[in-house]
Amino acid sequence: MNEPILEVNHLKKYFKVGRKAELKAVDDVSFAIRSGETLGLVGESGCGKTTCGRTCIGMYEKTGGSVLYKGKDVHVEKKQHPLALSKDVQMIFQDPYASLNPRMTVGDIIAEGIDVHGLAANSKDRKEQIMELLNLVGLNKEHANRFAHEFSGGQRQRIGIARALAVDPRFILCDEPISALDVSIQAQIVNLLVKLQRERGLTYLFIAHDLSMVKHISHRVGVMYLGALAEIGPSRELYRKPLHPYTQALLSAVPVADPKVEKSREIIVLDGEVPSPINPPEGCRFRDRCKLAMPICSEITPKLKEVAPDHSVACHLYN
């Protein structure tokens, strides 16, 4: 088993809202990602996935806890060696429309990192690198001189991937890179990311709310609810035998390919709404919506606990 490349320990990220209140977007989250692995991070909109991902790579200051990248504190590195960190750690954004500068040519967008890090010996070398990157992501040479708005969503996301790869990073935060794309295009982008990972030994933190797609790309999956991890485990096991009542509910909404299983699939409908992260419930955050809640759930916050090899759940049912 590979060494962890990213180690997240009791990470907290609170936002100040109004004069006094704090919004606990990420509240005591711990996990590790091994080199060459993809960790999928799923959960409903607003549960803190983006904030968690961005705090993990030092884009956001943290409120508490720590993140180690290759053994070094990300937030210290971000201040002391920002260039070195951005050479290693890149990001692919959710919105391929908003994340590409409309006034720059595709070639210049892709070469941003090459320029910042001085990775091209001369303009010929720079051009060659751009061509190679376009080819790598399934675009062609002629695309270099065009502008992002001339491209489809899937092609724009390919441009975003080429831009991230230009500096030959080791770790990529993929924040819902396929959510804005047509379903038919989603698989193409996922396949491209998988291929690139294999060829280049990349590590991904892959954020998604679509559970069916994340299954195909992730080696392990973490499920977030209201700023905290409810469950984390090997992808296949988590999908076959979800432990947390929240994971069970999320998965029950995903259609299954096997028609027999699909026919007997029962959708678990959750009562109520996600509570506010400004005033999360005491004890277990999920308890108000949990059909299996017990008295202890309103008193003690369940800690993430390993209940099977590499499979942890934060739920009093498993104590």
Ligand SMILES: Nc1ncnc2c1ncn2[C@@H]1O[C@H](COP(=O)(O)OP(=O)(O)O)[C@@H](O)[C@H]1O
């Ligand atoms: N810059 C910010 N200032 C204040 N609140 C924020 C900020 N960014 C995110 N939030 C809040 O933090 C919570 C988590 O948001 P986010 O990380 O974007 O969730 P997700 O990516 O899972 O949809 C939400 O309640 C959101 O409104």
Ligand SMILES: [Mg+2]
């Ligand atoms: Mg998000």
